[in-house]
Every structure is written in structure tokens, then in C-alpha cells.
Amino acid sequence: MERNREYCKVPEEELTAAEQELNEVEAQLLNLSDRKRQLLDRIGQLKDEILLKKNHLLTSRDWSSTDFPWSKKVKEVLNLVFKLNEFRPLQHETINAAMSNEDVILIMPTGGGKSLCYQLPALLKCGVALVVSPLVSLMEDQLMALKALDVPAAMLTATSTKEEVKSIQDAMLNKNGKLKLLYVTPEKLAKSKSFMTKVQKMYGLGRLSLIAIDEVHCCSQWGHDFRPDYKFLGILKGMFPDVPILGLTATSTSRITVDVQKMLCIQGCLVLRASFNRPNLYYEVRTKASSQEECLQAVEDLLKTRYCSQSGIIYTTSIKDCEQLMHGLRNRKLRVGCYHANLEAPLRSKVHAKWLSGEYQAVVATIAFGLGIDKPDVRFVIHYSLSKSMENFYQESGRAGRDNKRAECILMYRLSDVFRISSMVFTQQTGLQNLYRIVEYCLDASRCRRAIIASHFDEAWDSQDCNAMCDHCCKPKERKEMVVTSFCQALYKLISNAAAVDTKLTAQKLLDAWYGKGAANLRDISIPVPKFSRETGPKAAAAMSDKHNIIMHISGKSVPLLSSEESHKTERKIPLTSNNKSLAPYQKIETLNETMTKSVSLKTTRVPKVEVLDQRIASDDDIQVCGAEKRRSSWKRKVIVLDTDSDD
Numbered sequence: 001m002e003r004n005r006e007y008c009k010v011p012e013e014e015l016t017a018a019e020q021e022l023n024e025v026e027a028q029l030l031n032l033s034d035r036k037r038q039l040l041d042r043i044g045q046l047k048d049e050i051l052l053k054k055n056h057l058l059t060s061r062d063w064s065s066t067d068f069p070w071s072k073k074v075k076e077v078l079n080l081v082f083k084l085n086e087f088r089p090l091q092h093e094t095i096n097a098a099m100s101n102e103d104v105i106l107i108m109p110t111g112g113g114k115s116l117c118y119q120l121p122a123l124l125k126c127g128v129a130l131v132v133s134p135l136v137s138l139m140e141d142q143l144m145a146l147k148a149l150d151v152p153a154a155m156l157t158a159t160s161t162k163e164e165v166k167s168i169q170d171a172m173l174n175k176n177g178k179l180k181l182l183y184v185t186p187e188k189l190a191k192s193k194s195f196m197t198k199v200q201k202m203y204g205l206g207r208l209s210l211i212a213i214d215e216v217h218c219c220s221q222w223g224h225d226f227r228p229d230y231k232f233l234g235i236l237k238g239m240f241p242d243v244p245i246l247g248l249t250a251t252s253t254s255r256i257t258v259d260v261q262k263m264l265c266i267q268g269c270l271v272l273r274a275s276f277n278r279p280n281l282y283y284e285v286r287t288k289a290s291s292q293e294e295c296l297q298a299v300e301d302l303l304k305t306r307y308c309s310q311s312g313i314i315y316t317t318s319i320k321d322c323e324q325l326m327h328g329l330r331n332r333k334l335r336v337g338c339y340h341a342n343l344e345a346p347l348r349s350k351v352h353a354k355w356l357s358g359e360y361q362a363v364v365a366t367i368a369f370g371l372g373i374d375k376p377d378v379r380f381v382i383h384y385s386l387s388k389s390m391e392n393f394y395q396e397s398g399r400a401g402r403d404n405k406r407a408e409c410i411l412m413y414r415l416s417d418v419f420r421i422s423s424m425v426f427t428q429q430t431g432l433q434n435l436y437r438i439v440e441y442c443l444d445a446s447r448c449r450r451a452i453i454a455s456h457f458d459e460a461w462d463s464q465d466c467n468a469m470c471d472h473c474c475k476p477k478e479r480k481e482m483v484v485t486s487f488c489q490a491l492y493k494l495i496s497n498a499a500a501v502d503t504k505l506t507a508q509k510l511l512d513a514w515y516g517k518g519a520a521n522l523r524d525i526s527i528p529v530p531k532f533s534r535e536t537g538p539k540a541a542a543a544m545s546d547k548h549n550i551i552m553h554i555s556g557k558s559v560p561l562l563s564s565e566e567s568h569k570t571e572r573k574i575p576l577t578s579n580n581k582s583l584a585p586y587q588k589i590e591t592l593n594e595t596m597t598k599s600v601s602l603k604t605t606r607v608p609k610v611e612v613l614d615q616r617i618a619s620d621d622d623i624q625v626c627g628a629e630k631r632r633s634s635w636k637r638k639v640i641v642l643d644t645d646s647d648d
């Protein structure tokens with residue numbers, strides 16, 4: 001009996017001891033995991049510091065010096081091979097950095113002369129430079145220009161013949177080969193193992209002189225042009241650590257640049273950024289009429305008077321618009337051609353050639369007409385509807401005035417185009433965000449257009465820099481600020497009313513109801529008719545929807561309004577019209593019936609953020625603060641500025 005009790009005591013004691021030890025181990029684990037977290041944080045910080053230090057060191061070097069061992073040769077090649085007298089801003093710096101085997105990201109506006117920055121070092125260095133370029137047509141243009149200068153260059157694409165591939169691969173590995181530049185698409189690099197093996201061999205022979213990556217912003221998901229195959233380029237630095245990488249782009253915000261550095265594993269590299277200001281470009285935003293006829297008339301007037309016998313481009317959003325506008329203008333006896341992705345390549349080349357020769361005054365085009373356009377005397381670029389992002393707009397409008405003479409960039413804005421484009425872009429990761437930046441550019445009724453562009457690209461701006469080269473600085477409008485609380489409440493109420501009676505609500509119907517027009521069951525007599533004109537109404541509505549973080553998604557003609565937090569979750573619930581091909585993948589997810597696909601039930605959408613925001617903007621103090629400090633935070637979105645056509 002006694003022995004038994006003793007026997008029981010042993011496991012009890014052991015259990016207590018084990019539990020105690022477990023507690024101690026857990027406490028230690030907790031301490032260790034705390035320490036692990038601290039160390040990881042610190043390692044991250046130290047890595048950042050090292051990168052920053054490296055970047056400061058790189059940035060503080062005088063890259064424009066003419067005392068580098070290769071400086072004399074650089075000047076000679078510039079004059080004798082490229083037949084140029086002087087460098088343009090940042091070209092010399094980039095070339096010196098590439099010659100020093102540093103990785104560089106060069107951000108230089110379109111037409112600034114980026115190609116020379118890798119072509120010239122490629123000629124000076126031993127071996128072959130690999131140039132990654134996104135478009136075959138771009139590569140062809142480059143090869144043509146290099147051929148004219150007698151520079152040995154070649155390109156490899158998916159359509160290169162076996163013989164071409166063989167002769168290029170031989171040239172890559174031949175110690176005495178003359179080849180200096182090899183253009184390839186990112187797809188070729190990503191998908192052709194045998195080609196990558198040849199590049200590795202070339203590297204082994206010390207013949208890979210540098211890697212230039214054109215349109216490098218395509219690496220970043222934050223960019224407007226993300227290309228999945230660019231992701232593959234991330235392995236290059238690891239494979240060829242001592243070969244300098246030169247990333248080139250015309251458009252990159254700081255966020256995109258950091259992302260690109262990460263993707264390419266060249267964090268802390270030298271970043272050279274040329275000014276985005278194109279002093280010779282005049283920027284203007286015009287209100288676009290609602291009828292097709294009036295829009296055509298407006299473009300006709302511009303082409304026949306202001307731009308009479310001048311050359312230009314008219315950008316449209318869709319192929320259908322492009323063709324319609326071209327026919328409309330031709331019917332009005334204007335010499336225009338159209339250019340879009342659905343045309344066969346020979347036809348596109350023909351249109352391009354006719355435009356270059358002056359046979360066509362303008363090309364009506366989609367964004368397919370862009371990369372590689374190098375006509376110096378483009379005097380106007382008209383955006384027949386807004387672009388999908390500031391980056392797109394800047395790049396497209398930047399095709400004007402490459403000869404540095406005055407040229408004009410006119411954007412025709414109307415609210416309904418915002419709806420159309422948002423339906424095209426809302427499935428893209430940053431599609432709506434990007435679109436709203438350009439909407440802000442259009443809606444801002446007083447700020448210098450160039451200042452908006454500069455701030456978008458994180459460039460310092462002085463109000464004197466514009467030199468009256470935008471519609472606002474040229475003719476400053478009287479500025480009026482309004483508190484939009486009551487307007488938000490009015491719109492919210494109208495939307496709620498429509499939801500209550502389960503009625504479809506289009507943007508037009510919403511505005512009609514606000515102005516006391518349209519279907520009686522959508523109107524609300526308790527809501528005062530706005531005192532500003534009907535033309536200003538859509539601007540105000542769009543300004544509020546954006547500035548108050550209510551995002552408009554369009555599906556067919558319905559306009560659900562969502563708070564930004566909810567938009568992501570709710571996006572997939574938005575039913576789609578069957579004719580909206582770009583959104584087709586989501587249609588598979590949808591189980592909604594046909595009637596639902598034609599109308600978005602407002603009950604399923606979430607609007608109430610308006611009220612929350614309104615409470616916060618109810619104080620006059622708040623409004624003054626945000627008026628004085630517009631960029632401070634989301635609270636900047638409290639006041640909208642309306643056109644002077646408002647009578648209030």
C-alpha cells in the first residue's frame with residue numbers, strides 16, 4: 001500500500017517537473033522568437049542602410065567628368081560614329097557609369113536620347129551588349145538607325161529563321177566577331193533555354209559587355225505596362241554579376257523605380273532622372289461635347305484652323321473609336337489615316353509612312369501607335385478621350401515637339417469617358433488608381449498642368465517653370481472652393497433611393513435626378529438642384545466620387561459606387577455585360593442570371609462611406625487645413641474646385 005502511494009507520487013512529481021520545464025522552454029522560445037524578430041528587423045534596416053550608403057556614394061560621384069580613362073574615346077565615337085556634337089542632359093553621366101560597370105536606371109522623357117546611353121558604351125566595351133526591348137517594331141527601328149551608322153547589330157525574335165539564329169549565335173561566341181549589339185525580346189530570354197545557354201557561354205568568354213533593358217518599368221506591377229516576361233530578367237544579375245545592367249524608361253515614379261530595382265536585384269544602384277518638364281509642350285484640357293457630331297466638329301476646327309498644315313496624332317481609347325473618328329474626319333475632307341493593333345502590319349507601315357511624308361496631316365490611333373515613333377515635327381497630340389494613366393498620357397503627349405519647337409497637347413475630357421475607361425481597367429491591379437490620377441489632372445480647375453505632371457513624377461516644381469505653357473497658367477481662372485458635404489449627401493441619398501426601389505441607375509440618370517430631371521421615382525424633392533451649371537455637374541460628381549474615395553465601377557451602363565475599402569471585395573460581385581470582352585474571365589465566376597448581368601442591384605453595392613467622411617469634413621477648421629495643405633493626406637479630399645462657370 002505504502003509502496004503503491006510512493007509509486008503514484010513519482011509520476012506526479014515528474015509531471016510537475018516536466019510542466020515546469022515546458023514553461024521554461026516556452027518562455028525561452030518566446031524570448032528567442034522575439035529576438036529573431038528583432039534581428040530580422042535589424043538585418044532589414046542594415047541592408048537598407050548599406051544600400052542607401054552605396055546609393056549616396058554612387059550619386060555623389062561626378063559622372064559628368066571628362067577625366068575617365070575612356071573619356072577621349074567617348075567623345076570620338078560620339079562625333080565620328082553617331083555624328084553628334086554634344087551630349088544631351090544625363091547621356092554623358094549614364095555612359096560613364098555604364099563604362100564603370102555600375103548598374104544604372106535611367107529615367108528620361110521620351111525622345112530624350114536614351115538609346116545612345118547603351119549604344120555608345122556597347123561600341124567601346126569588348127564583346128556584345130544584350131539589349132532587351134519589348135517590341136519587334138522598336139528593335140527594327142533601332143537596327144535601321146544603327147545600320148545607317150555602320151554599327152554591327154542584330155536582333156533575335158521568335159520569328160528568326162534557323163540560319164539567322166545560327167549566324168547570330170556564332171557571332172556571339174566568336175572572339176573576333178564584329179557584332180556589338182544584340183536585341184532580343186524578354187520572351188526570347190525567358191522562353192529559349194538554348195539561347196540562354198549561349199549567353200552564358202558568351203559571358204564565360206568575357207564577351208557579354210552590358211545588359212540594357214528598354215522600357216524597364218514593364219518589370220513593375222505598379223507600372224502602367226507590366227509585362228510578365230520582364231519578371232524573368234530578375235535572374236540576370238545573379239547569373240552575370242559583374243555585367244552592368246542599364247534599365248531605361250521614360251516614365252517611372254519613385255515607387256516603380258524601387259520596385260524595378262528589387263525585381264532586377266540591383267537595389268541601391270545609380271538612378272539618374274532627367275527632368276520631366278518639356279518646356280516646349282503646351283498642355284490644355286478641353287471639355288468634350290456629349291454628341292459625336294460636336295466632338296467631330298471640334299477636332300475638325302482644330303485641324304483646319306489652329307493646326308492647319310501641321311502634323312499630329314489623335315489618340316482614341318478603342319479601335320472602334322479610332323475607325324469612327326477617322327471616317328468622320330475623312331468625310332469632312334481631312335487627310336487622316338488610322339492605326340491600331342487590328343490592322344495588318346503592312347497597312348500600319350503604310351499609314352505610318354504616309355504620315356511621315358506629310359500625305360496625312362494626322363494619324364488617328366490607339367496606343368498601338370507609340371513606341372518608336374520618332375517624327376521630330378509633331379506639332380499637336382490630341383487625346384480624343386483621356387488616357388488610362390498619367391504615365392500613358394505623358395508618354396503619348398510626349399511624342400509632340402521632339403524637335404524642341406512649340407507643340408500642343410490637348411486632352412478632350414468628359415465624364416462618360418471616365419466610366420468607359422474604368423470598365424476597361426478595373427480588373428488591372430492598379431488600373432483604377434492610375435485612371436484617377438489622370439482624372440484629377442483633367443478636373444483640377446486651377447493648378448498648373450505641368451505642376452501636376454511634375455508632382456506625379458516626384459519632381460520638384462517652381463511655379464515660374466511653366467512659362468504660361470498650359471491653359472491654366474496662360475489664362476488663370478477665378479478659383480472657387482466649395483465644401484462638398486451637401487453634394488455628397490445629395491448623391492448618396494439619390495443612390496439609396498434608387499436602391500430602395502430596385503432601379504437601375506446610370507451616371508446620366510444620377511445626374512438627371514440631381515438636377516431634378518429624368519424618371520420621377522429617382523428624383524427627390526428634398527434635394528436642392530445644384531446651383532452650378534449642368535456642364536459642371538458631372539465634373540463635381542466625378543471629383544467627389546474620386547476625392548471621397550468612392551470608386552465608380554462601370555458594368556455596362558450601371559454605376560455602382562463603392563468605397564475604396566470595399567471595392568476590392570465587391571469587384572467580383574459586379575455583374576458583367578456579355579459584350580464586355582475584356583472582363584470575360586470574371587463572367588465564369590458569375591452565377592448571376594441574365595437580368596442581373598444587365599443591371600447592378602444597388603443593394604449589393606456599398607456606399608455609406610460618404611456619411612463617415614462627411615462627418616469628418618463638417619468642421620470649417622478641417623476645410624481650411626486641407627485647403628492650405630492639399631497633399632497632406634486623404635483629408636486633402638475635402639474641397640473641390642469648380643470651374644468658373646458655376647454660378648454659385
Ligand SMILES: Nc1ncnc2c1ncn2[C@@H]1O[C@H](COP(=O)(O)OP(=O)(O)OP(=O)(O)O)[C@@H](O)[C@H]1O
Pocket residue numbers: 084085086087088091108109110111112113114115116250372373374
Ligand atoms: N546628343 C544628341 N544630340 C542630338 N540628337 C540626339 C542626341 N541623342 C539622341 N539624339 C536623337 O534624339 C532622338 C531620340 O533619341 P532616342 O530614340 O534614343 O530617344 P528615346 O529617349 O529612346 O525616346 P523613346 O522613349 O521615345 O524611345 C533620335 O533621333 C536621336 O538620334
